[in-house]
Amino acid sequence: MKTPSTNEKENTELYESIVERLGSTDLDSGLLKESSKLIAQAYGNGIKWDDVFPYGIKRPDGITARGRVSIDEFTKVKDLLSNRLLRRLDIFPIGIRWPDYLDVHAHFSKGRAPRIG
Amino acid sequence: MESADFSIVHVHPTLSCNLRCRHCYSSSSPGEKAGLRSGEVVAYLQYLREVHGFNVLSVSGGEPFLYTELNELLEGARKLGYHNQVVSNGMLLKSRRSEKTLNYIDSVAVSVDGDRELHNALRDSTTAYDRMLEGLSVLRETGMPFGLIHTLTKKSWRLIPRLVELATAQGAGLLQLHPLEAAGRATTEVNDTLFLDQADLHRVFILATIIRDTVTDLKVQLDLVHQDYLVDHPEMVHAGEPVPAAVRDVFREIIITETGDVLPISYGFSPDYLIDTIHSGRSRTTDPVGEFLRERGPALRALINRTYDRMVTAKDEALFNWSERIVRESHGFAPAALV
Numbered sequence: 292m293k294t295p296s297t298n299e300k301e302n303t304e305l306y307e308s309i310v311e312r313l314g315s316t317d318l319d320s321g322l323l324k325e326s327s328k329l330i331a332q333a334y335g336n337g338i339k340w341d342d343v344f345p346y347g348i349k350r351p352d353g354i355t356a357r358g359r360v361s362i363d364e365f366t367k368v369k370d371l372l373s374n375r376l377l378r379r380l381d382i383f384p385i386g387i388r389w390p391d392y393l394d395v396h397a398h399f400s401k402g403r404a405p406r407i408g
Numbered sequence: 409m410e411s412a413d414f415s416i417v418h419v420h421p422t423l424s425c426n427l428r429c430r431h432c433y434s435s436s437s438p439g440e441k442a443g444l445r446s447g448e449v450v451a452y453l454q455y456l457r458e459v460h461g462f463n464v465l466s467v468s469g470g471e472p473f474l475y476t477e478l479n480e481l482l483e484g485a486r487k488l489g490y491h492n493q494v495v496s497n498g499m500l501l502k503s504r505r506s507e508k509t510l511n512y513i514d515s516v517a518v519s520v521d522g523d524r525e526l527h528n529a530l531r532d533s534t535t536a537y538d539r540m541l542e543g544l545s546v547l548r549e550t551g552m553p554f555g556l557i558h559t560l561t562k563k564s565w566r567l568i569p570r571l572v573e574l575a576t577a578q579g580a581g582l583l584q585l586h587p588l589e590a591a592g593r594a595t596t597e598v599n600d601t602l603f604l605d606q607a608d609l610h611r612v613f614i615l616a617t618i619i620r621d622t623v624t625d626l627k628v629q630l631d632l633v634h635q636d637y638l639v640d641h642p643e644m645v646h647a648g649e650p651v652p653a654a655v656r657d658v659f660r661e662i663i664i665t666e667t668g669d670v671l672p673i674s675y676g677f678s679p680d681y682l683i684d685t686i687h688s689g690r691s692r693t694t695d696p697v698g699e700f701l702r703e704r705g706p707a708l709r710a711l712i713n714r715t716y717d718r719m720v721t722a723k724d725e726a727l728f729n730w731s732e733r734i735v736r737e738s739h740g741f742a743p744a745a746l747v
């Protein structure tokens with residue numbers, strides 16, 4: 292049997308922390324719905340999702356989804372703009388680690404002013 | 409082979425099983441003894457291969473390793489050029505007979521319902537989990553490609569990270585996540601609280617996507633589709649023009665049930681859409697699937713289109729299992745009214 296490598300163990304920890312965050316009963320079901328909508332929109336557009344974080348004081352009222360897209364497929368990111376709860380989209384180079392990729396941070400919430408960064 | 413080239417024949421040759429799982433969609437059990445005659449199935453496979461290009465055989469059940477004519481079925485299919493898959497609970501793989509059977513198989517899918525406690529509870533067995541692990545070691549030792557199929561429940565979705573770890577450690581190439589369906593014995597013996605609600609499905613969808621995008625050496629497949637994705641990809645479920653021109657335009661999966669019925673798309677489909685029966689004794693010079701397409705193709709396409717329209721506009725059901733929905737819809741409409 293293969294012993295899980297450090298990378299696999301790190302992955303398990305990452306996935307378990309996502310389970311914790313997504314499983315919180317405080318998390319608004321509307322936000323969950325919009326996040327999965329965004330993920331579905333991104334499917335086939337070359338965006339790979341790496342993590343998701345709820346945010347908000349006391350009760351999470353927003354979600355940040357973090358992903359990456361290759362520079363070649365960057366223009367497809369515009370498809371995300373139709374999401375009605377999208378409040379902010381930050382895109383920046385990842386740098387030396389993956390020079391051909393851009394970091395995508397998409398923020399949703401129910402009540403903040405829209406901003407594209 | 410690209411996945412687009414797969415056309416799959418799902419054969420359920422028997423409902424005999426060494427287990428009697430509470431969530432079994434085919435209601436299999438040790439009491440079910442009957443089995444199809446392998447010769448009849450192989451003859452039908454030959455017809456499907458030669459006339460309609462089907463190329464993958466997936467044997468499930470019941471437990472295929474209890475089917476007495478499994479070797480004959482697989483050997484016959486192999487000679488016809490089929491890629492042979494078997495779906496199993498993994499408990500009967502450590503035997504001389506199974507060893508021989510594995511020679512005719514190209515890949516195996518083994519069911520895992522969570523950790524030991526959850527798996528054994530759903531399977532009503534104290535040994536199911538450990539014997540399944542034994543089975544996985546047989547597959548590994550023989551170099552057989554295999555995947556794990558997990559039935560997602562309200563209790564199990566939080567275990568997905570552990571299942572990914574298990575699949576990776578065991579050397580599985582695929583982890584398939586399949587939400588529990590209200591079918592077969594699950595409708596009467598599974599507590600309602602085990603079914604995932606929409607919020608759970610969104611959680612699972614987000615989690616599975618991140619896993620799919622970050623894990624290496626493992627394919628993660630979630631049997632859920634998002635309505636937004638379907639809007640852009642109606643071809644994924646074969647929604648389209650009212651009159652389909654070829655079988656591949658309306659379905660790529662055909663089912664042979666334990667009674668020999670031939671049905672389109674998925675196990676449990678309404679007999680209103682019965683294509684044929686393998687014991688019909690018809691000469692194979694006729695083409696029952698082609699005949700079905702001509703006579704019932706428009707009704708089937710109408711059913712697909714109606715299900716599609718319903719699901720892409722559903723207000724509170726953004727995520728769903730297409731097969732489960734279309735099976736349900738197939739029982740809900742009078743086909744005659746659709747043409």
Ligand code: SF4
Pocket residue numbers: 425426427428429431432433434435436437469470471497519
């Ligand atoms: S779910 Fe599988 S193992 Fe369980 S009773 Fe049904 S066929 Fe047998």
